[in-house]
Amino acid sequence: MTASVITASSLALGHVVYLRQEGECCRWLSDIQAATLFGDNDLEAAMVSAAAAVAANEIVDPYAIAVDVRGGRIEPLSLRERIRAHGPTVAGDSAPAPRSAA
Amino acid sequence: MPEIVAINGAKPGTDWLFAEDDEVVAPDRPAVFSLSRWLEAGGRGDAGLLRGVRLDPADDPALLTGRLDGVAMVALHFPDLNEGRPYSQARFLRAELGFGGEIRARGAVLADQLLFMARCGFDVFELAPGVDRQVALSALSAFDIAYQPALAAGNGDTLYNRLRAGRGA
Amino acid sequence: MYRYDEFDHRLLSQRIGQFRDQVARRLSGQLDEDAFRPLRLRNGVYLQLNAYMLRVNIPYGLLSSRQLRRLADIAERYDRGYGHFSTRQNIQFNWPRLVDIPDMLAELAEVEMHAMQSSGNCIRNITADHLAGIAADEVADPRPYCEIIRQWSTLHPEFSFLPRKFKIAVSGAARDRAAVHVHDIGIRIRRNEAGEIGFHILVGGGLGRTPVIGKTLREFLPEADLLSYLEAVLRVYNRYGRRDNKYKARIKILVNDLGIGAFAALVEEEWQRLRHSALRLGPADIERMKAHFPRPDYLPPVNDTSEYEALRRDDPAFDRWAENAVFSHRQPGYGIVMVSLKRSGRPTGDMRADEMRALARLAEEYGFGEIRVTHRQNLVLPDVPLHRLPSLWRELTALDLAMPNHGLLSDIIACPGMDYCALATARSIPVAQAIAERFDDLDYLHDIGDLSLNISGCINSCAHHNVANIGILGVDKRGQEVYQITLGGSSGDDAAIGKRIGPALPAEDVPAAIEGIVEAFLAEREGDERFIDTYRRVGDQPFKERVYA
Ligand code: SF4
Numbered sequence: 043m044t045a046s047v048i049t050a051s052s053l054a055l056g057h058v059v060y061l062r063q064e065g066e067c068c069r070w071l072s073d074i075q076a077a078t079l080f081g082d083n084d085l086e087a088a089m090v091s092a093a094a095a096v097a098a099n100e101i102v103d104p105y106a107i108a109v110d111v112r113g114g115r116i117e118p119l120s121l122r123e124r125i126r127a128h129g130p131t132v133a134g135d136s137a138p139a140p141r142s143a144a
Numbered sequence: 145m146p147e148i149v150a151i152n153g154a155k156p157g158t159d160w161l162f163a164e165d166d167e168v169v170a171p172d173r174p175a176v177f178s179l180s181r182w183l184e185a186g187g188r189g190d191a192g193l194l195r196g197v198r199l200d201p202a203d204d205p206a207l208l209t210g211r212l213d214g215v216a217m218v219a220l221h222f223p224d225l226n227e228g229r230p231y232s233q234a235r236f237l238r239a240e241l242g243f244g245g246e247i248r249a250r251g252a253v254l255a256d257q258l259l260f261m262a263r264c265g266f267d268v269f270e271l272a273p274g275v276d277r278q279v280a281l282s283a284l285s286a287f288d289i290a291y292q293p294a295l296a297a298g299n300g301d302t303l304y305n306r307l308r309a310g311r312g313a
Numbered sequence: 314m315y316r317y318d319e320f321d322h323r324l325l326s327q328r329i330g331q332f333r334d335q336v337a338r339r340l341s342g343q344l345d346e347d348a349f350r351p352l353r354l355r356n357g358v359y360l361q362l363n364a365y366m367l368r369v370n371i372p373y374g375l376l377s378s379r380q381l382r383r384l385a386d387i388a389e390r391y392d393r394g395y396g397h398f399s400t401r402q403n404i405q406f407n408w409p410r411l412v413d414i415p416d417m418l419a420e421l422a423e424v425e426m427h428a429m430q431s432s433g434n435c436i437r438n439i440t441a442d443h444l445a446g447i448a449a450d451e452v453a454d455p456r457p458y459c460e461i462i463r464q465w466s467t468l469h470p471e472f473s474f475l476p477r478k479f480k481i482a483v484s485g486a487a488r489d490r491a492a493v494h495v496h497d498i499g500i501r502i503r504r505n506e507a508g509e510i511g512f513h514i515l516v517g518g519g520l521g522r523t524p525v526i527g528k529t530l531r532e533f534l535p536e537a538d539l540l541s542y543l544e545a546v547l548r549v550y551n552r553y554g555r556r557d558n559k560y561k562a563r564i565k566i567l568v569n570d571l572g573i574g575a576f577a578a579l580v581e582e583e584w585q586r587l588r589h590s591a592l593r594l595g596p597a598d599i600e601r602m603k604a605h606f607p608r609p610d611y612l613p614p615v616n617d618t619s620e621y622e623a624l625r626r627d628d629p630a631f632d633r634w635a636e637n638a639v640f641s642h643r644q645p646g647y648g649i650v651m652v653s654l655k656r657s658g659r660p661t662g663d664m665r666a667d668e669m670r671a672l673a674r675l676a677e678e679y680g681f682g683e684i685r686v687t688h689r690q691n692l693v694l695p696d697v698p699l700h701r702l703p704s705l706w707r708e709l710t711a712l713d714l715a716m717p718n719h720g721l722l723s724d725i726i727a728c729p730g731m732d733y734c735a736l737a738t739a740r741s742i743p744v745a746q747a748i749a750e751r752f753d754d755l756d757y758l759h760d761i762g763d764l765s766l767n768i769s770g771c772i773n774s775c776a777h778h779n780v781a782n783i784g785i786l787g788v789d790k791r792g793q794e795v796y797q798i799t800l801g802g803s804s805g806d807d808a809a810i811g812k813r814i815g816p817a818l819p820a821e822d823v824p825a826a827i828e829g830i831v832e833a834f835l836a837e838r839e840g841d842e843r844f845i846d847t848y849r850r851v852g853d854q855p856f857k858e859r860v861y862a
Contacts, residue, residue, distance in 0.1 A: 054340060055410045056365035099342040102360060120792060121740075122731060126362055130732035132660045132742045226351060226434065228474030232551050235471055240586060256335065256352055263470035279343070286331040289324055291464040293591040 043111045044119070046085050047077040048092050049126065050104035058126045059101060061092060068094075070101055074116050074127045080106070147271040149258070149280050154246050154267040158194060162219070176219055179203045182211070189214025198250075201229035205236045212243055220266070222251035231264040238265035255283040263290065314375050314683065315460045315605045317425045325422045328429060328468070332356050333415035340412070355435060355473070357428030358414055362735045367406045367414055368431040369421060371686050373441035373459040373483070374402040378673035378682040383424040385669035391417050396669070398654060398662040400726055400775060401480070402440045402686045403431055407733055429467055434475045436466035436547070440482045442490045443687040446606060447695050449643045453502045453510055455485035457602040458539060461594070465540050472547045476554035477562035479547070480519075492688055494518045494527045494808035495780055497564045498546060503533060510536045516546065516576070517568035520774035524810045525565040528573045530580065536599065538584075540592040545584035549576070609681040614646025615700040624703045631706055633755065637717035639702060648699050652692040652709065653716040653724065657753055660742045661727040662690035671712050679705045689726055691719070721758045722766055722831070723749045726777060730770030730787060731794075737770035739787025739794035744768055744823055751824040752831075761831055764844045765804070768796075780804040782845050783830060784811045785823065796823050800830070800856055801848050814857050829859030 048061040052070060059070040060077035068091045071077070080088050085106055092104035108119045118124050125131060150156045161175045169175045176196035177185070188211070189195035196217040199205060208218075218237055220230035230249065237243040248268040249261050255275055262284060271280055317325070332352075339349040353359075357368040369384070384404060388396050391413045392406040399405055409417060421427060431438055439459045446454045462481060466472070472479075484491040485502040493499025499515035511533040518527025534542050553571075555561045568576045625632045640649040652672065654662050664672075676684050676694055679701055685693035697705055709715035718724045725748065728734065730741030745768050752758055767781035771788075778784035784799035795817035802811030818826055833855045838847050848856070 051360055051364075054412050056360060056408075058363060096346075097342075099340060102346050121794065122362070122737075125732060129363065130742075131740065132732050132746070225348065226474055227556070228434075228472070228476070228551050229556075231471045231474065232548055254348055256331075256348075257474075260468075260470040260473050276343070279338070282334075283331075286334075287324065287327045287468070289320060289327075290470070291324070291467050292469055 044108055045079040045081060045111060046106040047074065047079060047109050047116065048085075048088055048104055048106050049074075049077075049123070050092065050095070050101035053099055053102050061088060061095075061104070063088065063091065068092075070095065074109075074118070077109075077116060079109070079111065079116070146273070147275065147277050147280075149269045149271060149277065149284070150267060151262055151284065152267045156246060156248065156268040158216075160194075160196060160217070162198065174216075176217065179207060183207060187211030196246075196248075199230075199233055201227055201233075203233070205233045205241070208237070208243075209241060212241060212245075215243075215245060217246035217248055217268075218243065219248045219250050222249060222253055222257075225252045225254055225257060227252070231260060234261070234265040255280045258284050259286060263292075314377060315372075315425075315456075315602075321425070322422070324468075325427055325429075326419075328356075328427070329415060329418045329422060332418065336411060336415055351433060351474075353411075354433035355430060356414075356418070357431035358411070359432060360735070361407070361733055362731070362737075363733060364408045365411050365414070366733070367409045367417060367428060368399070368403045369406070369426060369428045370431050370438040371402045371404060371426075372463050373439055373445065373456055374443045374686040374688075375445075375456065376684040376686060377424075378676045378684065380424045380426055381669050381673040381676070381684055383420065383426070385666035385673070387417055387420055388666045388669070395663050395665045397660070397729065398664065398686055398690050398692070400688050400690060400728070400777060401438060402443075402688060403438060404686075405729075407729075432478070434477050434479075435473050436469065436475075436479045436481065438480075439463045439466070440480070440491060440496075440688060442484045442486055443685040443693055444490060444640070444649060444695075445485060446608075447642055447644070447649055448486045448490075449641050450487040451485050451643065452487065452504055453485045454603070454606055455483040455491075455500075455502055456606045457599065458485075458500070458502070458512075459483050460605065461539065461598075461602055462543065465543070465592075469547075472551055475547070475551055476556045477559065477564075479550070479564065481543075489806050490687075492777070492780070492804045492808075495520055495524075495777065495804060496527065498543070499527045505533055512536070512539060514542065514546075517565040517573075518808075519563050519565045520777055520779050521563070522560060522772045522774075523563075523565065524774070524779040525569070526808050526810065528568065530573070530577055537594045538588060539594060541587040541590060542580075542584055544592055545580050545587055548583050549579045553579070608644075609696055611644045611647060611696070612698065615698065618700050620703050621700055630710075631703065633759070634706055634715055634717040635702060637719050637721075637759070638715070639697075642696070644696070646699055648697050648702060650694040650697050650702075650705065650709075651687075651719045652694060652714050653718055654691050654714075655718055655724050655749065656713050656716055657749055658746070659713075661725055661745050664692075668712060668714065671708075672714065675705065675708055689724060691724070717755065718758060720763050720765075722761055722764045722783075722827075723752050723758055724765075725749060726765075726767040726781070728769050728775040730768075734770060736773060737787070738772075738789040739770050739796065740820075741768040741770040741776065741785075741787055744785065744787070744796065744820055747820070747824050748827055751828060761835070762841070762843060765802075766827070777804060778802075779811050780808060781811065782848070783827065788817060790817065794820050796820060798823075798826060798830075798860065800853055801845065803845055807845075812853060814853050815861050818860075826860045829862070830856050833859040 062069045063078040095101045107123045158174045163175045174194035182197045198219040250270045338344045359366040397405045441455045479497045481498045482491040482496040483500040495518040501513040514531040515527035516530040638651040680696040725745045727741040727745035731737035765781045766783040767776045767778040768785040769776040769778040780802040786797045797817045799811030803809045
């Protein structure tokens with residue numbers, strides 16, 4: 043199944059974050075697995091929540107990305123977004139720990 | 145009315161009319177004309193009338209050479225905050241044409257550019273909507289030294305010259 | 314090295330205070346992102362793919378051991394324990410938090426370092442030959458002039474909102490090691506027949522989507538006129554450079570549109586007005602600046618070099634390193650040691666905090682506490698007594714910093730690419746790693762000889778792929794990373810733009826393609842020819858045949 047999640051960067055920290063909608067309440071979390079999945083019909087409303095978080099100086103540059111959901115796991119379709127979700131792919135010991143583990 | 149900040153003793157009290165090119169202006173109304181209208185009209189102001197000229201970033205300030213008699217102010221326009229040409233225009237007006245009147249910044253005039261503007265010769269700032277006057281004033285005093293010889297309004301500031309007399313460059 | 318006086322410290326601390334206030338206003342919402350972005354960029358702060366990134370200047374590539382230790386501390390305290398050396402004598406931290414950056418800048422200021430103008434549409438870090446002051450082929454030391462330019466350009470009120478970024482490089486040697494031909498302004502120090510110092514000024518070089526080799530703007534600019542002339546060039550650019558299209562905004566486009574003659578005439582007119590202004594440099598100004606860069610107290614050469622000679626005879630690994638990584642110093646009895654940051658299995662140009670500290674110690678024990686940063690993402694220990702090379706080599710080997718691949722195929726320049734960079738269209742570091750893995754046989758690398766291979770992750774060309782002998786550009790083709798290969802580029806005195814040899818290849822085919830190119834070269838090579846010379850002699854046909862067979 044493909045769907046969308048909304049991602050952004052946290053203003054104060056710069057970390058990659060994803061929108062999790064809990065009723066009226068919005069949270070911005072770094073684990074993509076915690077993100078709320080949106081379809082065509084509710085994406086627009088979610089972008090309104092994201093714009094509110096921009097106005098509230100929580101996040102920067104929100105946008106929707108396409109994801110694949112398989113076996114309950116959310117995986118972005120584009121390489122760029124997979125890198126944002128999991129961290130750099132480079133080998134070597136100066137590579138940081140993967141984000142999901144951080 | 146935009147919030148106005150003035151430095152170096154500039155007195156921006158006048159209620160200027162920024163006239164359109166085809167706008168009829170009463171002779172005694174303090175008015176600011178576009179460069180082309182000013183030049184077409186002969187580039188001279190009549191004694192006793194308050195006149196200003198406004199330049200767009202692409203305008204060549206050298207066209208005002210010998211055409212600043214009777215000009216009390218020149219307004220330079222910032223269409224957005226990344227616009228860099230008015231800095232050079234202001235410096236040219238001060239350093240090359242010896243213009244001693246008011247140089248006013250208009251448009252996207254945000255607090256953090258003011259010091260650069262002041263050091264190029266601007267002395268009046270029409271703050272963009274939403275810019276806090278206190279923030280603007282404190283931004284203007286963020287630095288009290290500079291590496292370059294810069295122009296304060298009206299006089300060739302010699303801060304740099306004094307400093308370099310005792311230091312590297 | 315240049316030491317800050319009270320004035321420099323005060324200016325920098327005021328700058329940090331200003332940025333601290335700007336960050337606070339951003340966090341409180343007084344500034345929105347559009348207003349904040351140009352402000353943070355002028356302090357080296359990007360918002361990248363994974364996090365903020367802080368780019369710190371290493372002016373003209375000069376670093377003290379104390380500064381390197383501080384970079385290590387900052388990497389550990391505020392980042393993930395490592396830094397990345399870029400191609401313009403900067404170090405980048407990939408994971409800082411915005412709220413911490415003012416503190417990071419304050420800690421850098423204590424060791425006389427800063428991030429001012431390391432990004433944004435202003436005059437960037439002034440770069441220079443990494444062998445300044447020590448090279449045997451030097452006409453004059455470029456560092457005093459670089460520092461004069463650094464100060465003039467720092468927070469320049471008129472040139473802080475240029476049409477686009479502006480990069481200046483200075484070389485004082487017979488051979489160009491500062492890539493002056495691909496900078497907005499390239500400066501080469503010369504002496505005229507009367508023995509006076511002057512500058513050959515190049516303008517309009519640059520890479521990106523329209524790669525251009527710089528053109529001569531002035532053959533010989535008198536020393537006293539350096540700043541007034543630069544100011545004239547910048548003023549013409551600020552006024553006439555295009556602002557409507559970011560891809561046409563660099564000075565190279567203006568120079569091309571006007572023609573170098575008409576551009577030079579505009580500069581000349583401006584310069585005549587400025588030439589006798591306060592910007593004129595007096596002999597005392599220059600002497601004062603030169604005094605900041607004295608020759609170190611070199612010791613007389615040690616005559617007993619038996620250990621060195623014995624080791625070269627007996628240990629092929631040492632012999633190879635001494636041959637490849639040690640360069641002749643203008644001071645008898647000393648050598649210049651290249652420290653490669655192209656290690657197998659490690660990202661190009663990356664260095665961990667513990668390695669920085671170790672190298673800082675070696676710089677003190679084997680030199681005068683100084684380190685240089687090259688534009689090929691390597692480091693240099695500039696003043697090593699020859700008789701101490703064997704023990705330095707052992708120490709560097711233990712640190713995995715004695716890789717003798719200077720100037721060889723595995724000395725790859727790679728930009729951060731899509732692993733870090735928000736503008737990237739493809740990854741670069743993993744491709745560099747795959748190629749380095751394929752070419753890990755040092756004998757083979759040395760047989761191949763001089764060869765530059767650069768990889769950029771997008772057309773911005775930060776890795777200068779278009780002036781590499783073998784250039785690789787990562788592009789996106791319908792969601793797939795593919796790589797275009799160019800051949801024949803060169804960045805030195807014979808600067809040339811590489812030519813594409815054919816359609817782009819998927820990442821997994823790139824190492825084999827490079828292997829094919831190298832095999833074609835070895836088959837066509839005459840005698841000890843360098844790759845670039847063979848290419849120039851035979852053209853690209855033999856290479857195409859191998860890659861696209
Ligand atoms: S070349 Fe492109 S991908 Fe690489 S660092 Fe520069 S902007 Fe980023």
